[in-house]
Amino acid sequence: MSTPNFGRNITLNPASHFTPKDEEEVLAILRQHRGKRIRCIGRLHSWSQILECEDILLDLRHLKQVQIDASQERRVATVGSGCQIKHLLAQLKQSDLTLPSVGFITEQTIAGAISTGTHGSGRHSLSHYVTGIRIAKYDTVTGDAVIEEVTDGDELLAARCSLGCLGIILAVTIECRPTYRVEEHFQRHDNLTSVLAAETDFPLQQFYLVPWLWTYVAQHRKETAAPRSSLLLVYQWYRFIVFDLSMHVLVLLASRLIRFHRCIRFLFRRIIPRFVICNWRVTGDSSQQLVMEHERFRHVEIELFVQRNHLPAALEFLRSTLDAAEQSSEPLKSNYRMQLVEIGGEGSLSELRGTYCHHYPICVRRILPDETLISMACGLTPISSDSNWANKDGLVDEDWYSITLTNYHSKTDLAAFERLSNFLANSMSKLFAARPHWGKLCPLPVDQLRTLYPNFERFAAICTASDPNGFFANSWTESLFPRPLSRRARGE
Ligand SMILES: Cc1cc2nc3c(=O)[nH]c(=O)nc-3n(C[C@H](O)[C@H](O)[C@H](O)COP(=O)(O)OP(=O)(O)OC[C@H]3O[C@@H](n4cnc5c(N)ncnc54)[C@H](O)[C@@H]3O)c2cc1C
Numbered sequence: 371m372s373t374p375n376f377g378r379n380i381t382l383n384p385a386s387h388f389t390p391k392d393e394e395e396v397l398a399i400l401r402q403h404r405g406k407r408i409r410c411i412g413r414l415h416s417w418s419q420i421l422e423c424e425d426i427l428l429d430l431r432h433l434k435q436v437q438i439d440a441s442q443e444r445r446v447a448t449v450g451s452g453c454q455i456k457h458l459l460a461q462l463k464q465s466d467l468t469l470p471s472v473g474f475i476t477e478q479t480i481a482g483a484i485s486t487g488t489h490g491s492g493r494h495s496l497s498h499y500v501t502g503i504r505i506a507k508y509d510t511v512t513g514d515a516v517i518e519e520v521t522d523g524d525e526l527l528a529a530r531c532s533l534g535c536l537g538i539i540l541a542v543t544i545e546c547r548p549t550y551r552v553e554e555h556f557q558r559h560d561n562l563t564s565v566l567a568a569e570t571d572f573p574l575q576q577f578y579l580v581p582w583l584w585t586y587v588a589q590h591r592k593e594t595a596a597p598r599s600s601l602l603l604v605y606q607w608y609r610f611i612v613f614d615l616s617m618h619v620l621v622l623l624a625s626r627l628i629r630f631h632r633c634i635r636f637l638f639r640r641i642i643p644r645f646v647i648c649n650w651r652v653t654g655d656s657s658q659q660l661v662m663e664h665e666r667f668r669h670v671e672i673e674l675f676v677q678r679n680h681l682p683a684a685l686e687f688l689r690s691t692l693d694a695a696e697q698s699s700e701p702l703k704s705n706y707r708m709q710l711v712e713i714g715g716e717g718s719l720s721e722l723r724g725t726y727c728h729h730y731p732i733c734v735r736r737i738l739p740d741e742t743l744i745s746m747a748c749g750l751t752p753i754s755s756d757s758n759w760a761n762k763d764g765l766v767d768e769d770w771y772s773i774t775l776t777n778y779h780s781k782t783d784l785a786a787f788e789r790l791s792n793f794l795a796n797s798m799s800k801l802f803a804a805r806p807h808w809g810k811l812c813p814l815p816v817d818q819l820r821t822l823y824p825n826f827e828r829f830a831a832i833c834t835a836s837d838p839n840g841f842f843a844n845s846w847t848e849s850l851f852p853r854p855l856s857r858r859a860r861g862e
Pocket of ligand 1: 376413414422451478490535664809
């Protein structure tokens, strides 16, 4: 059975596909298919090779129980891996609890979200808040299928964001917090310095670089004790009709049907900015205010994470690249040209010239450094003494900023965006140590990915110890974390 992902850029064709009813059935499948490669899916909202599955595909949608421990000293929920975040939030709300962080949408499963380091703005990624994981895997001595609880040490740091490589996640225990309200309003900013300065007052804010206008629109957000606004419902309809629907319809028309670059530029310079009502301050529950309906229209994304000290230059570089990709004659700024020469990227940029006009606001979100081994926002501090990153150049754990480029072209027209994504990931990882989101387009070669994570080798070692035969790998994760035993053991 062929299974496409949300973005329709990947189709899975596993040899067998199972939706087990409970943990016992998962163990039975593991026993029956020992020696094959086994991968899981959540709601297929990833766009990267992390989804690929050659042999056995497990969909754990029936494992969706939620158990809440709301005692003062330990507010946690233990959640079946296939539970979607929206259902988890609904159940938590009944106990006046919520998650410490949420992304744009809540369609993802808890296991899928933590496996790729899914995040929102102003807090850590969800992975950081995980305190325990229940995993089905093979016992490394007996070879039998067993269940393991991971609750501490480097193993927990690895399991918090594991790209599906440590085994089948059955349940996740995650910190919760009392429900809270968020005040939000839109504001325009002419420059980055001014948007970043607003972070002190609005720590949960996210902001957008408006293409072709090259100014910023911020969604200023902060936690508040104020009551719900009387106009909350009106505001939510405004956001839904104007941004979630109308803006997307216009973007689709301009990018898929009309397709003239001039038309797209006009849309962002003259029309879309008029939608924004500034300074309308509205308070509502966090789980409504922080979430959008970004899943309504199919699209593809790349998201690159840089530390704060790199953000201004990274956004400048991005803007110059988008200018050059849009207009074949746009001259390069000299500092930008020198940077490209340094990393040998001039040739790739000349191939892009005139081929692509970006057609969606570029979202920037702040993520606090995670305590994980390989989530995109994990810090730069190596955890083991043998790491080759130890104290390199006195690097400190600064906040991370993710820069998201969203594309609405149809599958047949996606090539230009893929070329742009390759170029940006390659050049920005060299220039700004930018890390691509594991769940979004992730076009970096393994060698380059490895240099971006100080604890990459530690994660690889934990992978090897936990799954020496690579039964829970696919070919992409196997290339990231090769295991000496894996191919021989499977007789390949
Ligand atoms: C519209 C849209 C909006 C998004 N917004 C955000 C956002 O705001 N922030 C952000 O960071 N990301 C965002 N994403 C990306 C998304 O959160 C991640 O790709 C996430 O991993 C998808 O979750 P899923 O449940 O669909 O998992 P899938 O995409 O189905 O699976 C991802 C991987 O998780 C692993 N996995 C899943 N279940 C298990 C299990 N039981 N055991 C072991 N491994 C497992 C597997 O390796 C699998 O390949 C968005 C994606 C979309 C489509």
